[in-house]
Amino acid sequence: MNLNIKRRSTKSLTTGSLIETYPHDLQLYKIPPIDNISLQEFESLALERLNLLRCLATATTLKNLRPYSNEWREYIITELRNKGLKYYAKLCDKSACGNTEMDLQARRKDHIAHFILRLAYCRTEELRRWFIARELELFRMRFMTMNTESVDTFFKLNNLCYLNIPDEEKNNIIHYLRESTAYQNVDNMKFYKVKFYEVLDLVKLRKVYLHGGYAYIPHKDFVSVLSAQFRVHLKQSLAVACHHLGEIEQDERLVSLLKSLHQTYTGNDYTNTKAIIPIESLDSLSVKSFPLCMRQLHEQLRMAHHLKHLGRLQYGLFLKGIGVTLEDSLRFWREEFTKIMELDKFEKQYAYNIRYNYGKEGNKKNYSPYSCLKIINSPVGAQDCSGCPYRHCDVSNLKNKLQGYGFDPQTVHDIVDITKKGHFQVACSKYFDAVHNIDLGLGINHPNQYFEESQKYLKGEIKIEPKKENNSIPKESITDIHEMDLDEIVEG
Template sequence: MDLNIKRKSTKSVSTGSLVTTYPHDLQMYRVPPIENITLQEFETLAVDRLKLLRSLASATTLKGHRIYSDEWLQCILNDLKSEGLKYYMKLCTKSECNLSESDLQARRKDHIGHFILRLAYCRTEELRRWFIAKELELFKLRFYNMKMEAVDTFFKLNNLYYENISSEEKDKIIHFLRESTPHHQVDNMKFYKVKFNEVLDLVKFRKVYLNSGYAFIPHSDFVSVLSAQYRTHLKQSLAIASQHLSEIEQDERIVTLLKGLHLSYTGADYSIAKAVVPIESLDTLAVKSYPLCMRQLHEHLRLAHHLKHGGRLQYGLFLKGIGVTLEDSMRFWREEFTKIMDLDKFEKQYSYNVRYNYGKEGSKKNYSPFSCMKIIQSSVGPGDCHGCPFRHCDGNSLKNRLQGYNLEPQAINNIVDLAKRGHFQIACSKYFNAVHNVELDLGLNHPNEYFEASQKLLRGETKIDFNNGQSNGHNDKYATTELHDNNMEFEEEAE
């Protein structure tokens, strides 16, 4: 992949060349992009593509919609709309061959974004699996929305020589097609004749008619043939990309982005508080509106009057995000810590870190509160109480803590079971429901998002239909992770 990145664009791509390069909305991504792009566009297109793929994952994993259902698609489109990704909305709702400037630019961004994520997700087997799975979902989604004319054009452009069976041949086997094909209006559908080993996924679930080594598949299921080819192509391409990482990473401008992209947080920005929260209300808020990870930190601080570095960092940034000012935060930590140490020790060893969180010391950056994924992946040692309790606490400890909060036994068992099976963020959503005595399908990916959703609910800004427990007033974000800031050089002061 030749991405010659410049801080200022050195050449633009003419509409004529875009017509030649991108004649169709749907691509197999066989040819990498060769144009010059700016560093800013490189990062923007990478993050846009990541948001798209994460929307696909969130619609099923966090929201529980059946894949490829109308609700699943609408959830994805709503998410893309909230993120301002109109060009991906267009590509996901229709796949055609229009040659307008907006269509061509959408295909160009789609093309470049895909190849950038290849570089970021070729590093490990786990990353490759996730990337291939999501790209296949996206490919199928877009194929399902193609018109018949666009399908024929797609075949020709990609040298896919598959012809539908004749009307005469179809009439001879129409009875078998009706019995074996799980679709309505079989009589009006186009069918293709392919070798059975090209659609083993359909054969496995007995969704096709087989005869003499051939499978007869309807147009709507032909994506199985294409996705098998696409999967093979992606596996091979990612393997090749991983072998050339050392060459790519010679460019220091992109190496940090590519290495941390899979951990980047793409949701709402909580680095700037939307309101001011007085520290006198923290005890009450900890019970009503804190996620469990922050509640246990607050309780431990009140009990021991001290937190280790990891806990101070995680909780301090959370407090900043919910609206605790620097002055109040300093007073909060000072009043608690000086219960076990003198003021001079606090000022020398701990006050610097509080000011650092707010960008008043060191590099003076405006650091964001940690996302769920960053907390989940944090290292937790003996005596630490930061991290994600759904991941870092054993089942018995987690259950005892939840029982201490007088939650419903069935809810506790459900939460503990989800945590044991590795569904940490879903467990957190169920904890939200248990604390607030509601049944909402929240896609929680950030502690401050949890706090914000709780406050909206308590203020009556989230409308609840108690017949089905669905929220009508909360606009969820489905980002999953946050960028590990390699420049965040907090000093490991005395514990």
């Protein structure tokens, strides 16, 4: 490998002036800050960065923008400006080497805030994953926006030295580079050789030429190498932070803030429910209150008396989430499966997994039901019925299905139309409205949330107040919460 990173020595940051400490907009956050800051600043920096990260999440999941596309970037920058986070917008600029006082202050805030959030987000696996994903998006977005000069400076400042492959070697494989690299004018680019596991994101998408365990990447793709390293570094740092939580939490002034900070994010993961739903009601509930993905699994199970592994997981966990007890669950699956197999076979091969879902077998973990994001993004095998019907169905199949359910042509057309545009969760929301014959426009991000909202509505707990989203969804939807946060911040 031709890439070499020398670590900067861990010397105190306060000794130098700000320009020595923060020469560049983009940082790798290797050394923690050791400034003294007021509690007030601590809190506001934390909230502001949280807003920034949520903004990234919203752009991808709720606005359905393609990550790193121009629209995605523009949406984020505009949002940041609207939210009074101009300094973050500025840090996402093309030229990243300014040295005005404003630049320096922005970099200082960026640095400190990143480390505060590490403390808030190191607590659980789930939180860590969310935090790493967002920080990586931020890092990538900033790197990709920078102009060549800024990139060069960044490499120099961080002591990243590497050598491109000689022309002769390049000429030998130029044909393959043209074929397999996702850029035009490959002939004019310099290429570098790294191990395939340093650019897994490119391998995954088949966007790089691989030979003998090496990936051949142009300068531009170094963002992959860097973000992979950044990810590893961040992962380890979070583990270390988690280890030291005890010490930090002795300071009571910080505890409440750090704890509540992550709670504002999580929403409900539907692992523990209080309601009990009898299995006899599943047939009617599947029509009234199930999202399409679960309705389709339910129907498949009733029809074929069998579901493949992923379907059993997706549907089984959902049932657990809405409040079907383990005993009922076993009975429910047993009754269906034994129509096509011996009881003995069911008990041996399938009952284990059902108990497993409820945390009674294996590593005894109480698994949470799948969220929309997980369902939409997980691969669907060639003969599976699981997955998200808007994402994993042919349009014609979806159309037939919806017509079969007796929706009027206009509704069917609307849902199919949105699906075609790739807005799967919006399509699901339309389906919700069509089933309940209302116009609510919910933000759906979890099948169990769909179910709860539906039940609330059917029991008359939700008053229909179209367009006033804030009131209709108390806790589940991430957007609403942080829009409320925003108001508070702007006003305060």
